[in-house]
Amino acid sequence: MKIVVIGGTGLIGSKSVAILRQGGHEVVAASPKSGINTITGEGLKAAVAGAQVVIDLANSPSFEDQAVLEFFEISGRNLIASEAAAGVRHHVALSIVGIDRTDNGYFRAKLAQEKLIETSGIPYTIIRSTQFLEFLGGIADSSAVGNMMRLPPVLFQPIAADDVAAIVAHVALAAPRRGIVEIAGPERAPFNEIVARYLKAIGDPRQVARDPEARYWGGRVEERSLVPLGEARLGRIGFDEWLRRAKAGV
């Protein structure tokens, strides 16, 4: 089966491409670096021609509110138009748990991406994931003021990129759900505690303060804003195992 992975060079994209190729599929790892650009349309028609499945794992180069909204809207529209023309039978996209329960610019852009998919007429599955464990370092850096970061004690359930990619590949090969499936890591704990545990484990001396008023990317969050509320598929790799693998470089 021909499968196009948009953002096929990214964190989740490159892992998903490898899994699908191991399964014997013809996989196009599409990204600007390989001459396929969902914003300009470069190379898109040829890449999608003959594909049964398109998996959108692209991310915006800028996280500024307006830039990220424009990225997901323009990219989504161009992608849908090329998929409709090619008769694609399953569109899979990776979104985020809780984007309709807390407000920030990035989440608004992901909601806009989801709306385009839901109204496209192309059979689809949206996978809403919790934050990637690989994202913990970025969260720490963006929240730090000097040696201190203030984080809210809301529940957090990060998932390893390897688990995300395995689920993405599995979903892409199954029938379209015409809806949303949620995925999360196997462990749930307060956000501030997970980040503190991560910093300690990597020997980072920065301190984490528990602050119920602290925001998440500028948006107010409550106890269960960032975790699945209903049924969710859980990854298998917990924090300690993920850290062991990361340190070993596997």
Ligand SMILES: NC(=O)c1ccc[n+]([C@@H]2O[C@H](COP(=O)([O-])OP(=O)(O)OC[C@H]3O[C@@H](n4cnc5c(N)ncnc54)[C@H](OP(=O)(O)O)[C@@H]3O)[C@@H](O)[C@H]2O)c1
């Ligand atoms: N971070 C999280 O915790 C989290 C949680 C849930 C869901 N997600 C979602 O997961 C998805 C994948 O995230 P990631 O961290 O794997 O992304 P990433 O590592 O930042 O990779 C982004 C990919 O998008 C490609 N790209 C950028 N502009 C493009 C364009 N104009 N046309 C085609 N491809 C383009 C990049 O290609 P180049 O290499 O050529 O630049 C790269 O392959 C995102 O949609 C994100 O919203 C993230």
